[in-house]
Amino acid sequence: MHAPQRHTVAIGGLASLVALGTMAAAIAVPAAPQQDAGPERSAQLAGQIDPAKPRNVILIIGDGMDDSVITAARNYEYGAGGRFPALDALPFTGAMTTYGLQAGAGPDYPIAYVSDSAPTASAWSTGRKTIDGRISQGPSAASTTPGVDYETVLEKHHAAGKRVGNISTAEITDATPAAAGAHISQRGCQGPADAARSCAGEAKPAGRGSIAEQLVDNRIDVLMGGGRSRFQQATTAGPTALAYAQSRHGYRLVSDAAELDAVTSLSDGPVLGLFANGNLTPRYRPLVATAAGAGGPDTTCTPADRGTQPDLSTMMEKSIALLDNPDGFFLQAESAMIDKQEHASDICGAIGDLAELDETVAVALDYQRTHPDTLVVVTGDHAHSTQIVAGNPDDGVQRATVRTADGDPMTVAYSTNAVGSDHTGAQIRVAASGPQAANVTGVIDQTDLFHTLLGRAPSTLPGSGTPGPGTPGPGAPAPARPSASVLAGASALSTKALARRGLRVVVAAAGATTVRVRLVQRGRTLASRATRAAGGTLTLRTRKATRGPVRVVVTAIGRGGVATASDTVRVSRR
Template identity: 70%
Template sequence: MPTYRKDRTVLVTKRTAAAMGALAGLVAIGTAAATAAIPAPTDEGFTQDRSAELAAQVDPSKPRNVILIIGDGMDDSMITAARNYEHGAGGRFPALDALPFTGAMTTYGLRAGAGPDYPVAYVSDSAPTASGWSTGKKTIDSRVSQGPSTALTVPGEDYETVLEKYQEQGKLVGNITTSEITDATPAAAAAHINARACQGPANMADCAPARKANGGKGSIAEQLVDNEVDVLMGGGMSRYTQATDAGPTVLDYAEDTHGYRLLDDSADLAGLTSLDDGPVLGLFASGNMTPMYQPLVATAAGAGGPEVTCTPAGRGSQPDLSAMTEKTIDLLDNPQGFFLQAESAMIDKQEHSSDICGAIGDLKELDETVAVALEYQEDHPDTLVIVTGDHAHSTQIVGGPTDGKQTATVKTADGDPMTVAYSTSDVGSDHTGAQIRVAASGPQAANVTGVIDQTDLFRTLLGRTPSTLPGAGEPTPQKPAVSVVAGTSRISAKALATKGLRVAVAASGATRVTVRLVRGSRTLDTAKTGPRGGTVSLRTAKVRRGAVKIVATATGPGGSATRSDSVRVTG
């Protein structure tokens, strides 16, 4: 079994001179340029050209870390409805709407047939759409990261996924969702099967060749743990309590064969500090996790009203997506880099139920999740953040309660009524074939602009061959580079509070170097060095025990670079 431990790539003694000598040879090519959020337009902003602002954020370098955030069923209409409700018609989501590069993405798939030229499916489900960005190839409805074939029950060719390719490169990987972890979108990241319904060993009616008893890879639940994804979180406990063909449950198999540690609730999540003791399987609900808002279901007569607002749901001990994302990033953060797919799945689930409040709440939670990713990116600018959906849905903002088969009306942040309609079915709602939003920030983020296809996103997720930016004859400023090493791997809480932690920093191409002591998302102390680095002492009395990070950021004409080191505080 592999060892799940973050490498300390540099070991130093407490002698600062020796540490600085070792660091002198470590400063190499700088990392990605820092990205700044673009504010919503103002009256003043309409008069100013933003070309230079956007050009400064174009970074052709390959990302070290990739965070892909999916809003299942999240199209522009659903984004607009949620924005109107939460922030008003003139408002903006603080994270989702701040991403500097935005484009449109087509989501069509294929239909089963004789091949090799398969008919087009203009409206697809989550399995082929998620497989599109995961593998770079089109496939048929219900098919999970496997090629098309003559019928749903006939397996296709397995296609390698982005997550699997990053595993081969030695990166840590995570796959988290608010649906069952075995549902189509998370399944496409690290499983291969002919029918998305084959989530557990007891659900294999359409996937007989894939059963382990028949020499196959097993159900989606089995494949996810066999692929040893470092962090798996979501719902779906009922799939893991099913018995395998060999006898034990999938959960027993995951724990005994692959060393997975089970998380049941928010307390378990909060108490997790590292992957040192093995990979993590968080199963926070028997099926899908609970949406953020209580339902408001559209009806033919019209539900809700001009004064109706959405009510927070009772979610018990379930963590929300932003908390899962923050913890997963902390667990995956390592010098070799990581890949994380995080899905806000209940947007789509509640749209199928014509539940406007349920969908709005989970889109709001997606925005908070994007904020977590951008906060990490601020200190790690070699991180690419991409936010998109898998397919469009039928939520439409309409003129009033008579303008759809089923409608619901809520009072928005403006204080005015907004009516949404669902008209793809007499009861419930279904997918549509419209293009959807894709947005990004960080290295190679500019590749999402214009109109792209989901399969094109695959190449950006893996990192394209860097290009050379055009210039006006002036030399390109050197990208900053920075290295940081703590003088010790352990320090007592008393020493950290009184004497402080000695830190050595080396930098090049910088005009400003900042060093921070960080615990989770909190900055505990800050110091500055000269443009070439130096030594600083960081102090805090706020940590009794556990890990802290030292984050060094070098900023100069060529952008920014960030590196970090970790120290364990003992009692």
């Protein structure tokens, strides 16, 4: 875990790196003065409005991600004055309502002000409201009575000839990924045996079958997450759902990060990544809130042992590489353990998956910079009960305290259950970048997002062709391309040292608005941090490295493009 950072040292260029000499000397600077307001942004935002229909659509979901947990994770990772370099940089932001329906006689179904992930995910997937537990299927008189199947955004894009992908840190058969490519009355019918018990009328051969069977029947090109145990259940025909996926649809199974790295194209068939029997492991080990208060002013989150599982940003990089084609693609990615760990009142688990979501957004935006016809949308499915509180003994049913990047204690509380926590009905953030991204601004409903993901009929901007105030006119010089350099503080170190002390790094950048530093080994991101636009010093720690070379990669992003630089460190065994 990174050490608290109250100040960042800015380095002006490569010459400054050389002048540093060794990394041992500590550099202290006074606190920065208050920043000025910066330029008026209307022209800049106007320049990012693009009414064209997107060719590619990337939807990134933080399950249970509302403004409270975003703020808690931001405070912890970057401090109260910090910002997530990708999530908080999206130019268009709005609020989204998440209410659903209750079962009943219809056609006017009662409102459910607090919904679970099945109807909320179904809302943006189909453009229609439904009831709790229902997967892309309409409401009905009772939860056990199937409704009418609604075609999803993923299915529509696939039918139009686009490649499609669906990845998650949960079981890939869980509610949010299921809503993209399955239709069933109860979200628990994930595998064939589950469906036979709880959704008998919808099981094969009479019905569409379990969620696992439906996802592969839809021949989703890239399908990755947890949930191996669901695919190991036997179908009514005898073989397991996994064997069915392989024999009937030609899916190639990948089971860990190394096998995923080896896949280079879809020419040999669609890809099914099953990296755990259940959900994937969160980035941080749990810190579970209690009535007495867990953690304390010096508590920090500890990295978990995730074994050979890829993280979500790695799955995103690979998915984009496989799906990219002239006809376009649709990709849904879910950072699911935000919600799972919020249910468990585990603040560290939720923070880690939100930090991982930000890194995943950064991967999507990196692709978008060279493929500007790509729409990137980031949102949640519903709100949750994580609240930042003053830390008094009577603040919340359960409390936990951690030390943030400011070096100060932050207390969170959960108050919806005596043990664990649950969803709330508050509106949530939705943000976007790229063609038609402006449609997420204001207050929208999840069903409205469906139309943006599908691509709306393009409109004509008022005064098209006339540059606004502050907008470069014809012949104006293009913004300068950013520059970047990086120097690792050691040429070699052990896996133990990299996990405990970390690797100190000095970064220099110019002409950038966002600068991110990653440790990369065999194509897999082991650790990632952001620094200021001019660069700075930081420490990267990871327990995921193995023996061999590890690259320190800096990516500087600015109005003039993207610049990268790298340095290499050799890692030995303990």
